Amino acid sequence: MSDLLGIGYSGLKAYSRALSTVGDNIANAQTPGYARRRLDMMEAVGGGNSIFYRGNTNPGGVDIRGVNRSVDAWLIEDSRISGGDAERSATRLGWLDKVEGALSDETNGIKTGLTKLYTTADQLTSDPSNRTLRAQFLQSVDDIASGFRTAAGQLDKMGEGIEGAATSAVDQLNANLNALEQVNVGLRKARPGSTNEASLLDERDRLLDQISSQAGVKATFDDRGAATVRAAGSGDLLVGGGVVNPVSVTAAADGRLSYSVGGAPLAITTGSLAGLSEAAGHVADQRASLDTMATQFAGQLNAAHQAGTDADGNPGQPLFTGTSAATLAAAPLAPDQVAVANASGSNGNMLALGAMRGANDPEARWSGHLATQAQTVASARAQDAAASTRADASAAARDGVSQVDLDTEAAELLRFQQAYSAAARTIQVARETMQTLLSSL
Known part of the structure; x- marks a missing residue:
């Protein structure tokens, strides 16, 4: 009984x-x-x-x-890898979209200013002495310079924004690494098979999901479930054996980002930190390209204007001053100082300026630059869509086992x-x- x-x-x-x-x-x-x-x-x-x-x-x-x-360990690992790739592509795409917006004509008006400059030059060939058209010509020069300064300012702010985002993301990553070590301590003390152990394992996996979405890592586990985390590429120890090695981020003078752990360079190829690094590199490239185009445009248009003579017969003056996109400015010229004429006639210099339009003129080069940026964004958007689809599928497969x-x-x-x-x-x-x-x- x-x-x-x-x-x-x-x-x-x-x-x-x-x-x-x-x-x-x-x-x-x-x-x-x-x-x-x-x-x-x-x-x-x-x-x-x-x-x-x-x-x-x-x-x-x-x-x-x-x-x-x-749980299924393979599905969890696959979900983390695909999730990190999705975070990288989404972060990169977000900043590339902003770069495209900064370079767009709606934001800076550079393309409109260039078109207006050539249109006004064509009109001056028919009416060389028209002071209104001369003033419009100078206004278009000022619009172009202002557009370059606006674009440069936007890209500078983006560089600062990416650096700030990377600093914040690294701080959050380090906080997650510290929290994971605390979970490891709890797992080593938890009674096997207890509800407390299951809760700690849930928290461990949640932290590893966040860490993987920020940076590429490789996790291994001991017999109590405590995690050892290493950088996926270099194998540098981040968490393990009671030690937490924090990650650092440094921005170069041009805004490019580099990561390190323990003073040694750390290559991060996936996660949001990788996306921020790629975005910072793209912005740095765009800033350099913008400076190059600004100086080339200024040099080409200055040379074309200086080849003519103004209303008083004086040699034409430079239209632009400055050595970069951020410092580009319109020279303080009066309408009578617009060099419309040259040795061939009263409208000869404007005819020569109009003849510049073609495959290598400032207007065409700027349009080509915008087209290249648009293609880069379109490619990034396609990559993001593919990565997001794969991440969703991996998460669904994982949830099929773990979800309630x-x-x-x-x-x-x-x-x-x-x-x-x-x-x-x-x-x-x-x-x-x-x-x-x-x-x-």
Whole structure:
């Protein structure tokens, strides 16, 4: 009879724990990083049995082996890799879109100014002495210079913004590395199979997901689930053995980013930090290209203007001053100082200026530069779409194993409620039988 009571008691204890586990699953169905849990139970060894031999008709109840998480290590690793690639492409695309906006005509008006300059030059060929057209010509020069300064200012702000974003992201990465080491400490102390251990493992995986989305890492685990994290490319230790090595970021004079750990260079090829590094490099390239085009445009247009003579017969003056896009400015000329004429006639210099339009004139080169930027953004957008699709598929496959399904939990809840009632009924039968035996004495 004591065996019957023991069987009933073991059932009550086990199924109560199972109901609690199902309740945790239902309560955390929408909690990010939560992996479905299930209680692992086995038949208890009955009296007269041993671990080597079990009788066929001598049940011993049920034992709790521990709480297991529904996870697949391969799917988790694949999800982290694809998620890091998606973060890299999304971060890069976001900044490339901003660069395209800074270079667009809607923002700086450079293309409009160049077109206006050549259009006004054409009009001056028909009316060389028209002061209004001369003033419009100078205004278009000022619009071009202003457009270059605007674009340069926008790119400078972007460089500062990327540097700030990288600094913030590195700080968050280091905070996650420190938090992961604290979880490692907890895992080494947690009782195997306990709910506390399962919660710590959930938090460990959540932190590793965030770290992987920021930078490419490789994680290995000891027999207690504590993680050792190394940089995916170089193998530099970031977390492990009670040590946390923080990552640092440095911005060069042109805004390019470099990462390091322990004073040694750290190559990051995936995650948001990689996207920020690539974006910083692209902005630096665009700033250099903008300066080159500004000086080339100024030199070409200055030379063309200086080849003519103004209304007073004086040699034409430079139209632009400055040595970079940020310092480009229109020279302070009066309408009469516009060099419309040359030795061939009163409108000869404007005819020569108009003849510059072609494959290598400032207007065509600027249009070509914008087209190249648009192609770069389109390529980045296609890469981002592919990476995002793969990341979504990997996350869905991972969730198919780990995610809580409320229908399944409802069925489990009903099953364990019935099992709990059966265990309680077993104890009741044992009690009634014992009372009957005692009352018969």
